[in-house]
Amino acid sequence: MNSLDTLPRECEVGGQSKLQPAVTFQTTNFQFARLSQHDFACAHLPGVKFTMADLSQANFAGANLQQCLFHRARMQGVNCAEANMQQVDLSQAQCSAANFTAANLAGANLNMAQFQDAVMAYANLNGVRTGRGGHFARQPTNFRNADLTGADLRNADLRGTILTGAKLSAARYNPATLWPSNFDIAQHGLIFED
Numbered sequence: 083m084n085s086l087d088t089l090p091r092e093c094e095v096g097g098q099s100k101l102q103p104a105v106t107f108q109t110t111n112f113q114f115a116r117l118s119q120h121d122f123a124c125a126h127l128p129g130v131k132f133t134m135a136d137l138s139q140a141n142f143a144g145a146n147l148q149q150c151l152f153h154r155a156r157m158q159g160v161n162c163a164e165a166n167m168q169q170v171d172l173s174q175a176q177c178s179a180a181n182f183t184a185a186n187l188a189g190a191n192l193n194m195a196q197f198q199d200a201v202m203a204y205a206n207l208n209g210v211r212t213g214r215g216g217h218f219a220r221q222p223t224n225f226r227n228a229d230l231t232g233a234d235l236r237n238a239d240l241r242g243t244i245l246t247g248a249k250l251s252a253a254r255y256n257p258a259t260l261w262p263s264n265f266d267i268a269q270h271g272l273i274f275e276d
Contacts, residue, residue, distance in 0.1 A: 093124035095144040095164050173213070188234075198226040202233055209237040235259050236275060 113133040117140055124144040131151045139159040147167045154174045163183040173193040182202040193213030207230075212223040223240075227247040236256040243262055251271035261267065 093144055095123065192223050194221055194223055196221075196224045197228045198224050200225070200228045202228055202230050204232040205230070206234045207238050208234045211239050212241065212243050235272075240265075 110127075111131045112135050113131050115132070115135045117132075118136050118138045119140060120137070121141045122145050123141045125142070126146045127150060128146055128148045129150060130147070132155050133151050134154045134156075135152075136156045137152075137160055138156050140157075140161070142160060142162045142165050144163070145165045147162075147165050147170055149169045150167070151171045152175045153171050155172075155176070157172075157175050157177045157180055160177065160180045162185050163181050165182075165185045167182075167185055167187045167190060169189040170187065171191045172187075172195045173191050175195045177200055178196055178198045180197070180200045182197075182200060182205045184204045185202070186206045187210060188206050188208045190207070190210045191213075192210050195212075202225075213220075223243040225248045226244050229249045230253050231249050231251050233250075233253045235253050237258045238255070239260045241260045241262055245262060245265060252273055253270075254273045254275050255267075256275050
């Protein structure tokens, strides 16, 4: 089933409100699609399949992407600021230099995804799963040099992830947050919440 709604609606991203043409796709399959630099700002796209799609530098700011499938998608430089990405599958997605500022990624599957140099400041990563990355043939989830300032890391499973050079100041965690082995919480300015 595929539905498209083209009536304009008001959209607020980054504290600014503007009139956007409303785009709604439900359970659409964009597998292998070439959508580089496409503008999906404020679109309603729950459950859409973007498996192995080229989404590099696409704009998903403020979009509803709940339960979308981005498995092995190319998402370098994508803008997902303030997007609702609850329970998405970003496994093996290439998200280097992407913008996830204040995005809601609660419960997302981030197994083997690559977020090096990504901006994820104030993102909700509550309950994300990274697959532990322990198998020798698998590459771990990579947050190298990512900005996770103020991110919600409560209940997140970050075992086996690469956090080298990641900015974690004021990020929140709780007793259920699982860290990589040899990760020193005290060196990063994290905030503990019980």
